[in-house]
Amino acid sequence: MTAAALFEGVVHGRAAVQRRAIAKAITLLESTRAEHRAQADELLTALLPHTGTAFRLGISGTPGVGKSTFIEALGLHLIGLGHRVAVLAVDPSSSVSGGAILGDKTRMERLSVHEKAYIRPSPSSGTLGGVAEKTREAMLVCEAAGHDLLIVETVGVGQSELAVAGMTDMFVLMQLPHAGDELQAIKKGVMEWADLVLINKADTDPHAATQAQAQIRSSLRLPGQHGRPENARHGALWQPLVLQVSALQGQGVDRFCAAVAQFRALQTANGQLVARRERQALAWMWERIDAGLARAFREHPQVKSLLPRMQADVVAGRVAASTAARTLLLAQATTE
Template sequence: MIHAQPLPSLDDLVEGVRAGRRAMLARAITLVESRKAEHRALAEQLLQALLPFTGAAMRVGITGVPGVGKSTTIDALGSYLLDQGHRVAVLAVDPSSTRTGGSILGDKTRMARLSMDERAFVRPSPSAGTLGGVAARTRETMLLCEAAGYDVILVETVGVGQSETAVADMTDTFLVLMLPGAGDELQGIKKGIIELADIVAVNKADGANATRAKAAASEYRAALHVLGGREAHWSTPVLTYSGLTGAGIEELWSQVRLHRERAELAGAFADKRSAQQVKWMWTLFDDRLRDRMRADATLRAELPAIERAVAAGTLSPTLGASKIARLFGW
């Protein structure tokens, strides 16, 4: 019979994470991912104790359509940053991870350099039941990685839809990767992803694709000009690069740094971080409400009947919401 390891003490966890010990960091992350009440209490104490040692890292969100080369890009960018003396953590937000186990598990084999380097830390998203839950755990993992000394956090969204917004809401710079000549330049804008972008980068600008990549970049620049900037201090640049050869990676990172510098000079950086913290708190509160609904026998018994009545049109959504609120004692 295999027995579970006893939980480390709070002091051991704090000391181990602060020392950058990967095994202890992994245990700390597993702790914050747990939904057990005793684990949650310890996780809250751990995060509070480590809070003074967080916040200094560069937080970069990365998204892109399937096949755009996110894993190759992260491997190339992360390896470049390691060569520059940084320590890099790669995290994922994947709302489909309950079915797939987190696709970054497979991506680790494609992040050949990063996954083998002790200065890097690659972690898939937890199998939480909702996007909010996944995002909350990823945010907490980000803090633990910062406390462990990782000064660049790359947060990859490997899902679709609202996962892009979730990642944009937890990072400082949101990087959107695009394909050359894919015929969906304007489609990407309609989806709203481009409107979230702080930087747009067209991948696979190598060999026969180089000309098409430049043409696609011109399309995006024109579209972004029409949309206008979402930040007064920043106009979204459109770059071309090759995750395969590494060409353009240095310029890509220069733009990430420039985005942060401009935000700091404009006084927008601290405001954005503060707003993200408050939004994070309410996301966690919403997550707790869902947990209570799943755990409370009375609520579980009553909710299906309320849902059926609303679906059948015999109970208005407004009254249905009131009935649920009364079940909570409100």
């Protein structure tokens, strides 16, 4: 299928035709074959004018926090309000395990079969940077196909949360109603990225949930958290919220949606939505450039042949690390 045919199917296709075109387009974008890459770039460039109006919601939380249950409840609620919802995943472990637990359709039984929803598991190969890039591109496909609410989920481990916060308009952190968990998130610095913290399963321990809510609220109010100068240019700033929900009981989903709408309205009015997307797009470009430079360097024949000895010399303390770096850089530059 050509890029033009895929474009037609994604943007103008109906029902099953569109669904198949979305899947094929994403598969093309995920391909690592060089001849597919030119086609993929052609498709991306064609799709771009049809993107930009959807809202991009990132949701993170450790395994067991109830992400799938919440996303299914949220997705069905939003569809009820007339939206079309796409769910994508960034799974840092999928490159190791080969399987993708996140975005697993069997975990979202009702949402996955809904004609107004599209669910795509995590790309199952590549580095985290590669997986994140594929997910960003898949997001553009879903958006061009008319999905106006994009949900990107990830697990609360490692760098994947940063990657998801860096590709969405609003980043939501899900927590359980016990101490420890939120302290972990505070400790890892992830809390700083949250626009909203959800305490799920609040009904299982209302007292703990209320305590956790107060604790997280106070941690979010620490100096240094808000009022970054870059944010202070346009009017009022968003103050992160901490809400209690019970996804299994469907409690709090409407309150959450109201908070998202409020966030979106404020960020649009104060210019932060546009500013954030511009920053994200440039950061994404530079991240891909850095990754490309690193790959080309490691694959350079002269570097490849020098590297093992250089690394051994550095580890053994025979050559300073900065000297080794300069030697290798020079080897690449002078033999190209």
